[in-house]
Amino acid sequence: MKYIIILGDGMADEPVAELDNRTPLQYADTPSMDYLAKIGCSGMLDTIPEGFHPGSEIANLSVLGYNLNEVFEGRGTLEAASIGVPILPDEMAMRCNLICILDGKIKNHSAGHISSEEAGELIRYLDEHLGDGRVRFFQGVSYRNLLKMKNGDKRLDCTPPHDVMGSEYKNIMVRPEVPEASESADYLNALILRSQELLKNHPVNLKRIAEGKDPANSIWPWSPGYKPKMKKMAEIYPIRSGAVISAVDLINGIGVYAGLKVIPVEGATGLYDTNYEGKARAALDALKTNDFVYLHIEASDEAGHEGDVPLKIRTIENLDKRIVKTVLEETMKWNEPVAIAVLPDHPTPCRIKTHTNDPVPFVIYKPGEQPDEVEKYDEFSAKAGKYGLLKGDEFIKKLFHTDFTDYTD
Numbered sequence: 001m002k003y004i005i006i007l008g009d010g011m012a013d014e015p016v017a018e019l020d021n022r023t024p025l026q027y028a029d030t031p032s033m034d035y036l037a038k039i040g041c042s043g044m045l046d047t048i049p050e051g052f053h054p055g056s057e058i059a060n061l062s063v064l065g066y067n068l069n070e071v072f073e074g075r076g077t078l079e080a081a082s083i084g085v086p087i088l089p090d091e092m093a094m095r096c097n098l099i100c101i102l103d104g105k106i107k108n109h110s111a112g113h114i115s116s117e118e119a120g121e122l123i124r125y126l127d128e129h130l131g132d133g134r135v136r137f138f139q140g141v142s143y144r145n146l147l148k149m150k151n152g153d154k155r156l157d158c159t160p161p162h163d164v165m166g167s168e169y170k171n172i173m174v175r176p177e178v179p180e181a182s183e184s185a186d187y188l189n190a191l192i193l194r195s196q197e198l199l200k201n202h203p204v205n206l207k208r209i210a211e212g213k214d215p216a217n218s219i220w221p222w223s224p225g226y227k228p229k230m231k232k233m234a235e236i237y238p239i240r241s242g243a244v245i246s247a248v249d250l251i252n253g254i255g256v257y258a259g260l261k262v263i264p265v266e267g268a269t270g271l272y273d274t275n276y277e278g279k280a281r282a283a284l285d286a287l288k289t290n291d292f293v294y295l296h297i298e299a300s301d302e303a304g305h306e307g308d309v310p311l312k313i314r315t316i317e318n319l320d321k322r323i324v325k326t327v328l329e330e331t332m333k334w335n336e337p338v339a340i341a342v343l344p345d346h347p348t349p350c351r352i353k354t355h356t357n358d359p360v361p362f363v364i365y366k367p368g369e370q371p372d373e374v375e376k377y378d379e380f381s382a383k384a385g386k387y388g389l390l391k392g393d394e395f396i397k398k399l400f401h402t403d404f405t406d407y408t409d
Contacts (some may be wrong), residue, residue, distance in 0.1 A: 074225020
């Protein structure tokens with residue numbers, strides 16, 4: 001049997017008053033995901049272990065069955081793997097957002113979803129003027145970039161910018177968790193302030209302002225860590241090979257450490273305008289030569305961060321009609337059976353515009369397996385599913401039908 005996980009990032013939500021107290025997932029027209037619920041088995045998955053922040057890095061590692069206490073070393077190191085930046089033993093990596101600050105407050109975490117071309121020009125400029133023997137900047141995708149720092153102390157309290165939009169930035173800058181990390185915190189905060197002076201009048205930002213767009217007028221480093229030690233999925237589960245398809249460096253970086261082939265898709269943006277059809281076709285092609293595919297779609301998460309309920313509904317419906325429907329119809333024709341799982345990594349409620357640690361609904365369809373009685377896919381219907389509430393690596397083991405002990409043993 002082959003396996004595919006279709007992950008709608010941040011797709012889960014909470015009841016919305018203007019939707020008659022339904023969630024966007026309940027309100028959206030999702031015939032393909034509902035059909036999977038009818039022929040498959042549902043449940044809820046707790047993707048955020050106790051003591052961890054509900055970030056996509058935590059949730060996606062959890063979906064894939066990794067023990068976060070054993071492997072998590074911050075978001076930056078994962079994204080570094082995706083863009084091919086090596087992390088040496090004396091180096092600390094951090095996600096480095098380009099953000100927009102207005103009147104001393106974080107207006108948004110993405111500099112108005114700045115293009116990769118514009119971001120690349122700014123990151124190269126910052127590396128030229130701020131990069132030295134200790135710190136370097138590397139371009140990622142859009143606002144998601146990388147900072148690498150020698151001899152940094154990772155024991156830092158860094159606030160993800162998407163969690164604090166509207167906050168005074170000076171109140172939430174980098175803080176040391178222990179006295180020994182004070183020097184690293186001070187160094188990073190100085191970089192933030194110096195970046196604001198450098199970016200203020202950069203031609204890219206002046207052009208964006210003239211066009212009515214948000215400028216990328218500050219960096220925001222967060223999620224520090226060193227190089228993680230992760231086993232490949234093929235060493236843990238009964239698969240010989242696998243692939244990951246995502247527009248997000250973080251997910252591709254997780255895939256690199258998990259031993260999955262990273263498959264780029266032209267036109268994959270991570271937003272509502274992503275190339276859904278291209279990603280579906282790439283996933284099907286990858287399944288023909290691999291045992292497992294992790295297909296990640298970011299659009300619903302970004303809509304949640306923007307608090308845009310209609311856009312979130314549209315992204316969910318696009319996922320259903322342009323990804324799930326295609327994968328389901330095509331794999332049904334194959335001689336080799338294909339197991340299909342659909343789930344979010346975490347909720348991103350439009351009301352609060354950030355992630356929460358509530359369990360997420362999932363459905364697993366395996367050809368030949370007796371379905372449960374759930375007939376719709378959403379946050380409330382899945383609670384009545386056969387699988388109940390799962391934690392840790394229980395979801396991935398149910399998908400792969402394994403009874404292995406925890407891989408850390």
